[in-house]
Amino acid sequence: xxxxxxNFAYLxxxxxxxxxxxxxxxxxxxGYQVPFASxxxxxxxGWGTGGVQVTAAILGPDDVLKVIDQxxxxxxNAVSIRDFFSRTAGIRTTTATKEAxxxxxxxxxxxxxxxxxxVLVYQVPIPEPLRFLEPRESETRRMHALSxxxxxxxxxxxxxxxxxxxxxxxxxxVKVAGRYVMDPSPIPKFDNPKLSDCPAxxxxxxxxxxxxxxxPPYTSVASLDFEDHPxxxxxxxxxxxLCGATxxxxxxxxxxxAGNRMFVCSDTDYCEMRRASGEGxxxxxxxxxxxx
Amino acid sequence: MSAIAGEEPLLTVEALTKWYGRQLGCRxxxxxxYEGEVxxxxxxxxxxxxxxxxxxxxxxxxxxxxILYRLRDGNExxxxxxxxxxxxxxxxxxxxxxxxxAQLGLRMGISAGGNVGExxxxxxxxxxxxxxxxxxxWLERVEIDQSRIDDTPRTYSGGMRQxxxxxxxxxxxxxxxxxxxxxxxxxxxxxxxxLDLLRRLVANLNIAAIVVTHDLAVARLLSDRIMxxxxxxxIETGLxxxxxxxxxxxxxxxxxxSILPA
Numbered sequence: 289x290x291x292x293x294x295n296f297a298y299l300x301x302x303x304x305x306x307x308x309x310x311x312x313x314x315x316x317x318x319g320y321q322v323p324f325a326s327x328x329x330x331x332x333x334g335w336g337t338g339g340v341q342v343t344a345a346i347l348g349p350d351d352v353l354k355v356i357d358q359x360x361x362x363x364x365n366a367v368s369i370r371d372f373f374s375r376t377a378g379i380r381t382t383t384a385t386k387e388a389x390x391x392x393x394x395x396x397x398x399x400x401x402x403x404x405x406x407v408l409v410y411q412v413p414i415p416e417p418l419r420f421l422e423p424r425e426s427e428t429r430r431m432h433a434l435s436x437x438x439x440x441x442x443x444x445x446x447x448x449x450x451x452x453x454x455x456x457x458x459x460x461x462v463k464v465a466g467r468y469v470m471d472p473s474p475i476p477k478f479d480n481p482k483l484s485d486c487p488a489x490x491x492x493x494x495x496x497x498x499x500x501x502x503x504p505p506y507t508s509v510a511s512l513d514f515e516d517h518p519x520x521x522x523x524x525x526x527x528x529x530l531c532g533a534t535x536x537x538x539x540x541x542x543x544x545x546a547g548n549r550m551f552v553c554s555d556t557d558y559c560e561m562r563r564a565s566g567e568g569x570x571x572x573x574x575x576x577x578x579x580x
Numbered sequence: 581m582s583a584i585a586g587e588e589p590l591l592t593v594e595a596l597t598k599w600y601g602r603q604l605g606c607r608x609x610x611x612x613x614y615e616g617e618v619x620x621x622x623x624x625x626x627x628x629x630x631x632x633x634x635x636x637x638x639x640x641x642x643x644x645x646x647i648l649y650r651l652r653d654g655n656e657x658x659x660x661x662x663x664x665x666x667x668x669x670x671x672x673x674x675x676x677x678x679x680x681x682a683q684l685g686l687r688m689g690i691s692a693g694g695n696v697g698e699x700x701x702x703x704x705x706x707x708x709x710x711x712x713x714x715x716x717x718w719l720e721r722v723e724i725d726q727s728r729i730d731d732t733p734r735t736y737s738g739g740m741r742q743x744x745x746x747x748x749x750x751x752x753x754x755x756x757x758x759x760x761x762x763x764x765x766x767x768x769x770x771x772x773x774x775l776d777l778l779r780r781l782v783a784n785l786n787i788a789a790i791v792v793t794h795d796l797a798v799a800r801l802l803s804d805r806i807m808x809x810x811x812x813x814x815i816e817t818g819l820x821x822x823x824x825x826x827x828x829x830x831x832x833x834x835x836x837x838s839i840l841p842a
Contacts, residue, residue, distance in 0.1 A: 434665045436672075438702025442687075442694045445701065448708055449691055449730050514708040 297344040297377040303327055307345035307500070311491060314502035319464030320432070321415050326498040336369060336394060337495030339411035343392045346407060346491075347373065352380045354388035359396040359537070359554035366394075385557050395458070397479040399536045399558040402488035404505060410473040412494040415501065417461040417471035437469050440512060448517055457522060463510045464503055477511070478521040478537045484509035526551040531562035588650060590615045590756060590788050591636070596645035598631055604812040605631035609645070611807065611817060615755065616786040620803035620820065622793055622835070627809040629792040630760060636790060637677055637758045638667050649674075652755075672702060676749030676757035676787075680764045682741035685748065686733045692719065692744055693729040699752040718747040722777060739770035743777065750781060757782075759791045763798060775801050796839055800824055808832050 295301065303325075310324035329337040347353070353373050357366040361383040369392065370381045382388050385400040392409045402408060418428045421439050431437065440461055447455040460477040464470050472483055473492060483490065483503060490503040503509060511519040524538045529550045536558055538551040553559035589612035598605035606628035613619055621629045634640040636647060638659050648656045652674070659667060671677070679685040686695055696715040697705075705711050712729075719726050722743040724736075733741050742762065749757060762778065763771040779802055782789055791802055799806055799820060806820040808831065816829045827833045 430668075434668060436668070436702065438698050441701035441706075442690055442698050445697055445708065445711065446691060446694050449693055449712075515706050516708050 294376045296349070297347045297373065298330075299327065299341065299344045303341075304345045307341055310500045311342065311345065311502065314491070314500050315489070315504050317468070318504055318507050319462075319468030319470040319501060321499040321501045323498055324500050326495045329495065330372075331368075333496035334413070335365065336392075336411040338493030338497075338500070339392050339394070339409050339495075340369060340372070340493075341495060342409045342491050342493035342500060343373065343390060344377075346409075347377050347379060347390060349377070349379060351389045352382050352387055354382050354385060354391045354557075355393075356391065356396060356398070356555075356557075357394040359398075359539070360556045362556065383557055384561075385555075395474045395476075396537070396554060397475055397482045399553070399555040400561075402486060404487040406488040408486075408488050408490045410475075410490065410492045412471070412473040412492045412499075413496075415471060415492065415494040415497050415499040417459075417469050432468060435467070437463075440469055441514075444512060444514065444517075448514070454513065454517060454519075460519075461512050463512060465507050466510075469512070470501060470503075470509075472509075476522070476537055477519075478523050480509070480511045480519070481521055524551055528553045528559060528562075531559045533559070533562055587614060588654075588656075589613060590617075590650050592646075592648040592656070593636065594646045594648070596632070596635055596647065597643050598628075598635055598640070599643045604628075606635070606809070606812040606814075609807075609814050613756075613788055613790065615788055616783075617805065618782060618789045618791060618803045620791045620793060620799035620806045621809060622796060622799050622806060623809035623815075624794065624835075626811070628812040629794075629809055631812075632809070633758055633760055633790065633792045637675060638671060649756075672699060673752060674755050676754040678742075678745055678749055678757065678759040678762050680761040682733070682738065682745045685745040686741060688733050691730045691732055692724070692736075695733065695744060695748050696751050699748070703752065714751065718751050719744075721781070722747045723773075739766055739774065742766065742774055746774075746778065746781070750785065750787070753785065755788060757787055757789045759789060761793055761795075762791065763795075764793075771798075778802060796824060796836065808835065 306325055310322045314322045326341060329340055331337060355366045355370040357363040360366060373379060374381050385398045389405060390407050390409065391398060394411045416428055418431060418439060421443055422428050444454050458476050459471055459474040460480055462470055462472055462480060462483065472480060485506050487505050489505055492501045513519040526538060527534045528536060528538060530552050533553055536553045536555055539554045540549055540551055542549050591613040594610050596609040597607050609632060621632060623629050635642050641660060647659050649659050650656050693712055693715040696718050697711040700711050700714060716726050716729055719729055724740055724743055733744055736744065763774050775798060793799055803820045806823050807817045808815045810831050816823055816832045823832060824836055827836050
């Protein structure tokens with residue numbers, strides 16, 4: 289029995305054209321959610337089908353792909369998606385941010401600054417920032433069309449009233465190019481400043497919800513806040529145990545059942561780069577022992 | 581009373597008609613409403629009062645007739661000739677709508693402060709302290725204990741919810757408030773206090789109001805003028821005290837005489 293032959297990057301050319309049209313519309317209207325005919329993919333909804341469809345539509349034979357999941361190249365899903373594109377597109381893959389031309393990410397922005405010849409593709413679960421406040425799609429579309437965003441600030445007000453500060457720590461809503469309010473996908477709010485004025489193109493794909501949106505390069509992205517409660521990116525007050533970084537987003541790793549924990553860089557490539565260049569850590573730790 | 585001779589009407593309604601297919605909602609209703617004036621629309625069930633309120637507040641499009649509203653810049657505008665965004669803006673910024681059931685007019689999952697502050701945030705207030713101060717002030721004005729500002733309306737009684745709804749509608753200083761049976765479903769003592777509150781607020785803030793009610797006592801207490809509806813037709817209109825004390829139309833006489841003595 290012969291193995292099935294796939295078109296380049298799995299999707300057929302007509303589908304890729306449709307997705308690219310949606311992407312072009314999305315770039316033309318920064319932050320606006322463009323509906324698209326999301327296809328059935330060989331992974332279930334909730335496993336990155338939106339990101340995969342966007343990546344498949346923009347990949348070319350000379351592209352170099354990096355896939356990260358919560359900052360890490362070596363989780364099961366990142367490995368699976370990387371293998372998927374390796375098999376169906378035959379393109380080169382990498383774990384080094386600097387080498388990649390297309391980076392597909394689940395819920396993190398790489399620490400290494402991106403350049404103008406890179407594209408960052410985000411996997412998005414719920415594209416609508418107002419969804420939990422206003423469940424009706426008909427109403428949220430009107431609110432975006434008429435710029436009626438009072439409700440979004442009500443959510444932030446509620447946080448301050450209940451907790452004394454804005455309690456949203458991820459998927460922190462942003463205003464793009466001064467017009468549309470957007471959900472930047474569940475990235476930690478630490479990553480929000482990286483979205484603004486970024487040289488790379490940022491594309492967002494939601495497969496289950498069938499929406500694509502985009503932030504063109506060098507676009508202003510402002511996190512919503514109050515004058516007297518300004519936006520503050522949050523980071524654990526610690527340094528990475530492996531590389532000593534004090535400027536990267538840290539993962540908290542529980543090391544035993546006595547409550548001991550250690551903090552390590554969420555971005556594995558960034559951490560490795562720092563260790564390779566001899567910074568930080570007094571212990572020698574190999575990749576496989578990380579976090580054990 | 582506030583209508584000064586020569587002052588232009590805030591709302592002019594001409595020959596307003598609404599047909600639901602072959603069923604008549606209301607026919608040929610026309611009146612003028614001035615700033616600060618309270619108009620009651622009374623009638624039995626099915627008389628067309630709620631239809632009329634929905635038409636006047638721009639929530640339902642009429643089959644015929646016009647509704648002219650005087651904007652803040654002094655120009656008169658047909659509300660159904662303007663664009664939908666403009667109408668929605670008017671609904672949020674210039675008008676208020678108090679529902680009979682407070683749950684329809686409130687966000688039940690949001691705290692009282694958030695409910696009152698929503699309109700302010702919708703017009704661009706971005707200072708948390710200022711929004712909260714305004715919400716606190718309004719809770720005091722509608723006689724809700726200020727310590728309840730962070731509680732959701734789910735924990736409020738019916739009367740408190742209605743008061744909160746009133747605060748939510750008045751916070752952005754509307755010029756015209758539509759009220760659909762504002763005290764229906766509340767017990768009598770609570771009704772009396774809320775009517776008192778409404779009377780004071782409307783008078784102090786010089787708000788024009790259109791109150792739909794089936795209760796003539798509410799009409800007598802709140803309104804300056806009254807319109808009596810029956811089967812979609814406008815039967816009688818005039819000053820409240822005049823119409824209720826000296827009704828001319830047979831239907832109005834029937835209505836007035838049907839009030840059970842206390």
